[in-house]
Amino acid sequence: MDYQDINAQTITRWIEDGWEWGRPIDHGTYMRAQAGDWSVLLTPTRPVPHDWFPDDLAGLRVLGLASGGGQQMPVFAALGARCTVLDYTPAQLDAERRVAEREGYGIDIVRADMSRPLPFADASFDLVFHPVSNCYVREVEPLWRECARVLRPGGRLLAGLDNGFNYVVDDAEERVVNHLPFDPLSDAGQRAQLEESDSGIQFSHTLDEQIGGQLRAGLRLLDLYEDTNGSGRLHELRIPTFWATLACRD
Template identity: 40%
Template sequence: MKIIEHNKDNWDKKVQQKNQWTIPVSSEEISKAKEGNWSIIVTTTKKVPKEWFPNLEGKHVLCLASGGGQQGPILAAAGAKVTVLDFSKKQLEQDHLVAERDNLKIDTIMGFMTDLSMFDTEIFDVIVHPVSNLFIPDIQPVWKEAWRILKFGGTMISGFMNPIFYLFDWELQEEGILQVKHSLPYSELDYSSEEEIVKNNHAIEFGHTLEQQIQGQIKAGFMIAGFYEDTFGGERLLDKYSASCIATKAVKVK
């Protein structure tokens, strides 16, 4: 199955359905960001600590797999030179919408997080990579390429799913029951046929292990310099027992 193409089309549909991760930030939020009062999230509810960022004025920032008119416009309003890369045309249109509405300069590129060959080596000061690598089966190319295009001393801020999120039976959770069903690393393709995936019209997800997520960044050359966990704000049954998301700050060191 053409996984990336399927997920790209699925996200185009999510924009039409007004999924929460496709709703652009407001003009009020942009105005506050221009005044220095800004924040972004890369998980679900918690704000990224402000101290994880350098002074953004004039810094080159890549919002990686981060379309939707959310992180990119805020960082641009805060003074950064922002490029947004996403595989969904509709998601990138949300960034265009905010840029035109609020007079921001944002470059957008339609592409896949696993292929950053369009960028020269060591050109970005910051990479912001919200929860998105659950939509690809192999995440090491993302870490490797992110390291290549980041300047030495630069920062990559990433959000990703805690693999525990994928252990439990999806249908039983709707009934208030947490019952282990899936093994890790998780692949939707191990539990659903191509026909079922197409019929249900949902994205194909992959639950990567903590070793793939964290050691993968270290293997690529990064030093992990920050870490926090996040829930779905009480919306999921698992929130009662564990965090579902993780965020890391990684620094490119010599």
């Protein structure tokens, strides 16, 4: 079985167990967004600054890249954006469909594997919103090239990125137990760790891959911030485990 199919099955189980990133927003949150009171996340805890977005999203073409679950796209739709969501887990796309039907807006829903060329024409989008998820992709630099390709000139990429620290420590976040890169396709011990905790197939990525890769793809870095897991020992010690980046295509 392809590792992306393993991940889709794993995430479906997480959703059935109440996974926080698979719970769509409620009607009240949608209505508040329509009134201008809104926030979205790229990483676990820190809301994305509003100045990372264009002043007016109305009419702009927004791609939610591996962003299913009915959390961010409904907010952008409430603000008037023309939204497309791409995800590989059917349950995440079902959540998007349910929210759109409930609130009465249109959205293009695409099931596709982000590790392959994106099924969109060049310069299709004004903004790509990509929450933490490329930890489920072995090679990220092709993804950055695809993001640059589907963005129009001046378009923005907002991305949440795992910095690799979570893969070094044990489940209690107390001991260093792994080397990097974390690649369960080439390390049977790391694969066994993921299977034991029902964590799918995940990969660590370096600063060079995550941010350097965006630059090599022709994107220009405008801003960034760090974030923690939101809970656990690393969070209590204020150790950042995620980055969020704002980049644009010139």
